Amino acid sequence: MTLLDVDNVTVRFGGLAAVSEVSLSVPEGIIMGIIGPNGAGKTTLFNVIAGIQAPTIGRIALAGRDVTSMPPHHRARRGLARTFQRLEVFGTLTVRENILVAADARRRWERGVSPRVVADELLERIRLTDVAASTVDALPTGTQRLVELARALAAGPKLLLLDEASSGLSNFDTDRISSLLRELVEADGLTIVLVEHDMPFVMGLSDRVAMLDHGRLVAQGTPTEIQEMPAVQEAYLGVRR
């Protein structure tokens, strides 16, 4: 079943089309990678899916239901969670409180959740237990990114959008996140869409990859297919046809 349907979405900022005529569907239970050079419109597309940016044209559907005119919090209650490329942590709260805020909110639409248990479990799983009591603003960027990931997971999403989750992380952490994400998809049935600049990371992890360039969807396929496409090579390796 398709979990996320992006249908012919265009976003214009004045004269600039940051996203144009993008259609994309993400089936349940896969990891989908989105790549593309700087300014390709990846973050803007995420904002449209999450409801922070209204599309100029086009529709978004979550699990078959049109959510185009829904505010972000209603989409979240339908199982959408995300992280931000430019971090949006709750800076004056502690790491644990950041996670608790998400787990508390979740109790509104999911019964039988114990925020404390969720928080402790995630702190353990993402290995943030050591810094659990630190104020987030005082932590390095890499750790803050992990806090965002933990917070998004605490919301108990079905669909997780990760915007450059690995940037600023050590190689060790990247590997750790990589296997965690796989595990989430395989064991917990999560669906993940991730935007990445780190090619080996995204190619190694994704089941499908889509590429944006100048706001347009220029290629889509399995990692191997994508790597062989001329458009991709042109954009990434500067090869001219």
Next chain:
Amino acid sequence: MSQRVRRTVVAFICVGAVVGVLAPAWAGTPITTENVLRVVLFALPIAGIYAISATGLVVIHSTTGIFNLAQGAIGMMCAFLFWELSVNQEMPRSLALILVLFVIAPAMGLILDRFLMRRLARAPLATQLIGTVGLMAALLGIATWIWDPNRSYPIAPFGGDGGVRIAGVLLTWHRIITIGVAIVVAIALRHLMLHTRLGVTMRAVVDDPDLAAMHGVKPGRVSSISWIIGCMCAALAGILIAPEIGNMSAETLSLLIIDSFAAAVIGRLRNLPMTYVGALMVGLVVTFSTTFLDLGQRWSKLPTVLPALLLFVALLLLPQQKINLGRVVRTFKMENQPSWRSALVAAFVLVGAAAVAAPLLSDVNASRLTSGIVVGVILLGLVPLLGWAGIPFFAPYALAGVGAWATWRFQEYMPGVLALVVAGAITGIVGIIASLPALRLRGLYMALSSIAFALVMTNLVFLQPEIFGQYRQLDRPSIVGLELDSPQAFALFTTVIYAVIALALTWLRTSRFGRQVVAMRDSEAAASCLGISLLETKAAVFAVAGIASGIGGGLLALSQRFASQEQFPMVAGLALILTLAIWGVGMTSAPIIAGLTMAALVIITHDWAEGGWTNALELAGPGLAALALVSAPRGQIVQIVEHAKYHPLATVLRVGALFAGGFIGVRFNLPGAVGFLLAILLYLVADVLGSLISERRRRATAGGVHGDPAASGADGAAVGITDPLTKITARALDRRLGVSNLEKVLR
């Protein structure tokens, strides 16, 4: 709701309201060409003044990012200076005019920019606004100090008495000159912006300050020039408006200019031509209402709040402010989260101290104490709003007034204490209504809308016959047979209520809800993407604020045994916020200290050391202190606590000396001024002694000073210094780095 639907709805409501007021109030003035012409001709000079003033606002805001709430006060100061020079010192008028406009006003702009505004430019929005409110209060205070408010200060209109008769309508020379000046200002600024190097530079800064700086633009110079232009506009507006209002008073003059906010907002705070259009609209609406309407008792004050209403409508018609992404402005941890236990202990100590002290106080002193604590309860409502949620809401008295009214209204149906609770609930609901603009407006626009809200409440709603149309008498309640009639008992009663509300707030802050509110302040985008409804959360915060401030308002009415509109003026509300901000907006301990500070200032002003300089103290004191806020945006309590941590002895000495001075003053019935001076003198001596001692101790213990890393200041953040760069931390840095004296460099 889509933009179009919303605009239609707003338009319908406005038309409905206008028709609803117009139909019964129509004065029957025939709509003749002459009358219409009269409206237009009278609107033009008013519009001219608003336009000039708003131009100053727009120039300053668009280049420096600061919205100058003191614009009116600056104009007021200049108008008074003009009076001083031309009337009192008998200087030739033209010379006085040139002096004020081209020497004094630019000098003011330059000084303000250099010493205050540049530092404010990097502070968080709330601090910026409070800084300019502080400036307003300080200028008001200074003006009342120099120019006794009980005398009159007439300025003759320019161009004498005559005028030009256009189709039977007399337009005085002064008004013709006003219109002319407004046009000249518009043309001059347009020329400056479009055709001079300076203008190009200024526009570049507006478009992209970083890029402009990269191309060698000196931002400091641009900001100086903006402030000079802004102050000159303010002076011009002030001097032109002064002859129009028969008796010029510092307060009316400072507030008249709030009317120009609407014009500036219609110009979206950056478009000068649209600002002129906005000014014209405000002028037309005001003159229309005074020409064609015969407003009865109920709506008699409507013309004075029309600009505020227009401002409100203009704000609601602005395009929805998007959820900000990427935290441009650093969030500040405005609140300290005391542990539940320490809060409980503090509450008990407070009530215990009041229980011991109250019976010892004279009636007068008990009432004074009560008035301070009552203000504290009103301010408690602002703790969740300003401190936790970071919503700049500047209308505490608007909520308090509702509480006072509800207490009076329900007093006859139920026991007094219960009426107070009901009043809290009702004000909570009003708070939710007041939160509606907050759902669309953020930052500066939210602050402006709350000021408009305060004006409309005090000058229109509270004057309604059903509210405070008449003198409303209240009787003090009794709890389970305990009479609260004596001032001492009532002082204790208010203290207990303060402690209960403060404890409730502490509990709320540590609860799920408190976390959620702070999360929303830190990142609205992330909060809403986690399924948190911003709408509900903000409404809930406003409801909490309404409950606390409403109970405070009820207490205020009970303590004075009556309720009236004059108890809740807008400016005094701003002064309250100033005082709260000085101590720290986010802590439940700050409001009572702020309330007592206010009470102390009132005491000094009115009966301790009456006359002369103390008259100014009530406003100038908090005003000047608020300016000090620039260096301590999180408030004095945090500062003092931190200082006390490193220099406990000095702190004890200082506080002890202050109390000793006060005690000696009161105990030996010294004339107030002497006691007050003694207190300050002792404080200073103790301060010097204390710093000497702590200096020694510090040298003896060579350990490093560890600040709370979350306690971030604005200045050094860019270079990775997260503590506020105060002298103390600078010294600590010195020692660690082995540099001789960073402190000197700082200065």
